[in-house]
Amino acid sequence: MGISATETDLPTLYCPLESAVHRRARQVESQAVRWIRESGMCASEHEQSWVVATHSTDFFARFAPIADDDRLLATSLWVYWGFAFDDAKCDNGPLSNNPARFNALAGMVQRAAESPAALDSAERFIGPLQNIVGRFRSFGTPAQVRRFTDAHRAWLSGVCWQIGNQAAERMPALDEYLAMRLLAAGGEPTFAMLELATGHEVPDQDLRRPAVRALTEMAIMVAALDNDRHSLRKEVSRGQTDQNIYNVLMRHQHMSLPEAVEAATRIRDRVLIRFMRVHDRFRPRAGTELACYLQGLRYGIRGNAEWGLRVPRYLSLGHVPDAMDEAPLDWAEAPADSSDVPIPMAPTVAWWWDDQLLY
């Protein structure tokens, strides 16, 4: 199944959340670029230019506008690292179709994040990851670092799932896709870095509340579906049929692409509306650290959208990445769907609409 529409068919995004960006993002980005060049994680100049062009510092500077510079640097480095790993090992390359080998690589990468003494000189991504997690250990608490490494495992488990489906040429149905995308999108480690960036450690009993977990999952899902949208133009231009929300709906719900775009927009907006409703009920009762985390989720949804609408990763179709787009952004004035009920045929996320999250 191929996609045959263009970017111009996509509606503007609805996102009435605060926008912010770290005021020293450019300076920190220069440090990050220097680190990337020296890290040895890129196999070629060409790969390196695409990694730099992810503008991951700009990305995370929108999630954590109040971070200290060294914390913004370290967390940005993980975003660069994640994109580089994703492009070389997950979405492309010889392992993207080989779940047996990818599972073993994911296992050793994860162990290297957890165990500083782990060694694998044959794998170019392991040393740089250990350097990054070493920075996290230097300024983060053991609980914050553990939350990050748990989230890192969740991400890799989603990538294993995605690569397995890819190898089996299996397009998941909506419910499985949403469960997989929640993990594979990388939102778990990205949002787990909020605490490392701001320094505010959320008490465990706050972080584990169902409402906080639901808000985290919803923030990840909105960002992940936005990234499906941002990727569509590139996918179209390359005739790819990756696992994304549009292909899932076209395959399993027998929709045309315009119908799938409309349905996906409604799903995404319904999640965002629910996020805002639960947030608004819950936030006034949150303590300082939890409030900071919840604000980070809001910044993250908005920042991911702003970044995704401009970044060459999604926009630049040539061999060499273009410069970051600087054009002003247009936003939708109203959601495509504001109904406050679960998404049909998606039981794994239905609990986001549980009444008890509001009390």
Next chain:
Amino acid sequence: MGISATETDLPTLYCPLESAVHRRARQVESQAVRWIRESGMCASEHEQSWVVATHSTDFFARFAPIADDDRLLATSLWVYWGFAFDDAKCDNGPLSNNPARFNALAGMVQRAAESPAALDSAERFIGPLQNIVGRFRSFGTPAQVRRFTDAHRAWLSGVCWQIGNQAAERMPALDEYLAMRLLAAGGEPTFAMLELATGHEVPDQDLRRPAVRALTEMAIMVAALDNDRHSLRKEVSRGQTDQNIYNVLMRHQHMSLPEAVEAATRIRDRVLIRFMRVHDRFRPRAGTELACYLQGLRYGIRGNAEWGLRVPRYLSLGHVPDAMDEAPLDWAEAPADSSDVPIPMAPTVAWWWDDQLLY
């Protein structure tokens, strides 16, 4: 490569830790057996008889001798469930050689553990798992349940790794094997259930201390290597060449089976000696909840060994499981290796010997 020795070549286990068992283990076991019969998770009477013969209540009754009955029941049920899932989906069956399909199954199983509304009527293991985790939610705190589900994901990630290696006919070298076995052995969720069973919630800043993490990993490793030992006789009788410590050492370190048995015993004893050393330095400074958890690690190492030396899962070679062995156990009087330095060629676990864990 085949294994050609018998059980009689194995040295007795060294395990100078306290033995205990829940005084109502038999009554709770009867309730568990009734639940298994009604759960629908077993595909046949034959499968059910082997699941019952895991004596998982006896197993976990040794980990948590002080648990309330309903907590011992629920935690035991997960052990039964884990063995049943392992036998049907991981070690045998059509998925044991198919990482693409297993990754997707693991993803949906994990999501079902996290999301009570997730549904998959086609998969017989999902409903029973949700029943069990629902019990955990009824008496556990959100933090305890989250620790369990994170540990559950870690376990499944290890099984994905193991199945990938199996499919690729790849015998990992020692370092990779230890990192994989730490996860695939199931020790993470098993020890995460200590808190659910006892009700004592360990403060996050205690649980995340490096020494506590190292003790947890070492307890898992000792139990996992003991289980490799317990499984050897069955493996021999079936001519299997699964990934286990003996096959790893024979393949990659060019040992005969007697040499591998000796080397594996030394590795296992060295980990246990280090566990005891770190424990003894750390325990006097632990608060009530942490002390309860650390005692659970000790009970677990000892209880797993006692159970493994008697359970028909490992001992019974016929088509139908024999009764549980009741013979008194012999133990080694001294460790085969008490040197307090890292295991050679195993950098992923070398940090267990960091000096700073002692201060």
